[in-house]
Amino acid sequence: MMSQTDSILNLLNIQDPNIKISACTNFSQAGVHEKLLSATLTYPVERCVNCGSTNIVQNGTRLTKMKLPSLGEQPLRMNLRKQRYLCRTCHHTFSAQTQLAPPRHSITRQAVHEIATLAKNSLPVKTISQTVGISASSVQRILYKDQRALVTPKELPTALSFDEFRSTKNCFSFICIDAKTHDLVALLPDRLSQTIREYFTNTYTLSERQKVQLVTMDLNAQYQTFVRRLFPNALIVFDRFHIVQLAGRALDHERLRVLKGINDHHDRNYKVLKSNWRLFHLAENQLETSQVKYYRGLN
Ligand SMILES: [Zn+2]
Structure with a gap:
């Protein structure tokens, strides 16, 4: 019994x-x-x-x-x-x-498992800490430890690429990859400057970080100031993708402004600006300059 x-x-x-x-x-x-x-x-x-x-x-x-x-x-x-x-x-x-x-740990494997499960459901660290009944810093340490074991390379690559992605409905995560090989360097549960700063300072010494020569990142990122401190010898390069994206948006903005200024909707310029928007986004070498093409509706 x-x-x-x-x-x-x-x-x-x-x-x-x-x-x-x-x-x-x-x-x-x-x-x-x-x-x-x-x-x-x-x-x-x-x-x-x-x-x-x-x-x-x-x-x-x-x-x-x-x-x-x-x-x-x-x-x-x-x-x-x-x-x-x-x-x-x-x-x-x-x-x-x-x-x-x-051995010498007080948080049981089951509790660690519970923390990981709650984190997967994108609960904030504070909520997890209250539910499980341990401090927020312990929760963070546990969540970090696994990820570090997974990805942290012994030496930092000389070129890093920072990015953020929406990992769950309302939560951004931070990802750092080797800019040349695209190998994962770090994957962090949030994109807060503090989290990222602490991760790199806790994982790599200053002399290791001084070897980083290049960091590519998003133009709007708030990372610039601390990246200069974390990687004092690195050149910050804005991601080409983000620059192209911003330029594309600016171009569209201007196209729509001109379009709205044309009252005659049968005007050829109006039609070109409205229906042939793709033409404006083509790279110069993709434009056909020698052959004449007839567009229906535009004549
Ligand atoms: Zn003995």
């Missing part, structure tokens, strides 16, 4: 049979109601992890405060008392291990 402890663990998807829950209490912290589980982690150890000796004795416990995924809206914590062991042969001491969280 399933004990109460087992059913709580089952409910929380904790599969470690060495964890036993002894109590569950409610408590309030800064106006937030949370649940706190008290539990122990212990199992028989046959050999010393250091010397292989079998002369092992239990040697007290160590309290670890674990962060579990929230239960609905309610943050959930666990005070886990871990068994300590002493090897009488080599005097090495060690703690009982669990898969619940990486």
Whole structure:
């Protein structure tokens, strides 16, 4: 038969049979109601992890405060008392291990998973932090860590390209690629100057950043000032695509202004400006200058 402890663990998807829950209490912290589980982690150890000796004795416990995924809206914590062991042969001491969280980490794998899931639903960091019950900076650290592991190259390319893209409905992300190879350099969850600045200063030393010679970016970007500080030797180059786009828009703006000034809608100039707008956007070498072409309606 399933004990109460087992059913709580089952409910929380904790599969470690060495964890036993002894109590569950409610408590309030800064106006937030949370649940706190008290539990122990212990199992028989046959050999010393250091010397292989079998002369092992239990040697007290160590309290670890674990962060579990929230239960609905309610943050959930666990005070886990871990068994300590002493090897009488080599005097090495060690703690009982669990898969619940990486060694020396208090945020469980399940909580990390919950944070990642909430982030995928494009919830702001502040909301995630309130739901899970850990600080916003911890949430950011967790979200960043995975992305860094994924993309951060050891050395910065000499030419970088910055861009932003709409990753979800209402959220922009920031992407940095190698301008020559188009390999991913960084993918950040938002495009705030602070996020980008911190990412580069935390990941690369100044001397590494000084090797960057070129940064291409959007014309309207607010990045210019901090890019000069981050990459002091880099030349900022505005993306050709964005310049062409701006020029195209300006041209259209002017075309429409002229079009609106012509009252006679049967006028040939009016028709050319209205229906043959594509002609105005062609590159010079794409224009046909030698052959005469007849346009219906324009005669
Ligand atoms: Zn030993």
